[in-house]
Amino acid sequence: MSDILTAENIVAGYGDVHIVQNVSIRLEEGGNVAVIGPNGSGKSTLLKALLGFARLFEGKVTFGGRDVTDITPDKTVAMGLGYVSQTDNVFANLTIQENLEMGAFTRNDGAGVKADIERMYQMFPELERRKKFYAGSLSGGERQMLAIARAMMANPRALLLDEPLASLSHKAVETIIDKLRLINESGTALMIIEQNTRRILAFSERAYVLVTGKLALEGPAATILENEDARKRYLGLG
Ligand SMILES: Nc1ncnc2c1ncn2[C@@H]1O[C@H](COP(=O)(O)OP(=O)(O)OP(=O)(O)O)[C@@H](O)[C@H]1O
Numbered sequence: 640m641s642d643i644l645t646a647e648n649i650v651a652g653y654g655d656v657h658i659v660q661n662v663s664i665r666l667e668e669g670g671n672v673a674v675i676g677p678n679g680s681g682k683s684t685l686l687k688a689l690l691g692f693a694r695l696f697e698g699k700v701t702f703g704g705r706d707v708t709d710i711t712p713d714k715t716v717a718m719g720l721g722y723v724s725q726t727d728n729v730f731a732n733l734t735i736q737e738n739l740e741m742g743a744f745t746r747n748d749g750a751g752v753k754a755d756i757e758r759m760y761q762m763f764p765e766l767e768r769r770k771k772f773y774a775g776s777l778s779g780g781e782r783q784m785l786a787i788a789r790a791m792m793a794n795p796r797a798l799l800l801d802e803p804l805a806s807l808s809h810k811a812v813e814t815i816i817d818k819l820r821l822i823n824e825s826g827t828a829l830m831i832i833e834q835n836t837r838r839i840l841a842f843s844e845r846a847y848v849l850v851t852g853k854l855a856l857e858g859p860a861a862t863i864l865e866n867e868d869a870r871k872r873y874l875g876l877g
């Protein structure tokens with residue numbers, strides 16, 4: 640399987656501060672990888688560097704076989720790289736339906752957009768039931784569903800998610816995991832940052848463990864979950 644997204648030896652951060660240090664990472668077409676690690680280890684910065692939001696000091700990023708190292712985030716979205724940020728990921732004062740329409744802002748095929756809104760309602764019936772509700776009135780789980788559905792409206796080939804399970808109830812975590820599975824099975828590759836290590840390692844195929852900006856470990860998610868040393872040293876799983 641070829642790679643949809645790669646980063647080679649990237650050094651990234653903000654201003655003059657180097658946070659991500661010499662990291663190489665890849666996501667296969669239709670793949671499903673997790674990036675885990677302690678608080679402040681640079682996971683979000685790594686994701687932002689891939690998207691063009693953080694400063695890239697060194698290294699190379701490719702998407703769909705094209706060099707996107709110096710590209711701006713609006714262009715990567717249009718190329719099919721989707722992003723669900725950790726916070727402020729919906730427009731609270733717009734309805735669910737309007738949020739989905741906003742998710743298609745890079746597109747100019749009205750009929751296709753309409754069909755995709757219907758497709759999202761099929762995938763997320765919870766959202767269809769409340770399509771005229773303001774996003775600000777939704778529960779945490781519903782809001783996260785909307786954020787994901789909104790990102791899917793751009794028809795991404797790969798979707799990067801920053802802690803999609805954070806602050807959710809056990810039930811909502813399982814609902815979001817089910818939706819992510821459906822999205823992945825429909826062909827969109829996933830790269831997911833998570834603090835809920837146990838749950839994400841049970842879901843993802845491969846994982847990277849980032850510690851103080853450097854890759855400490857990578858491999859099949861199941862192998863990392865069973866690795867006693869990794870569980871104790873990096874994952875807080877004991
Ligand atoms: N916009 C920013 N400007 C300057 N430094 C930042 C910025 N955002 C994050 N940092 C710093 O970068 C380091 C890594 O943060 P980052 O959010 O990438 O880690 P993380 O692994 O995603 O952490 P968490 O799991 O807590 O979200 C931290 O020391 C943080 O203070």
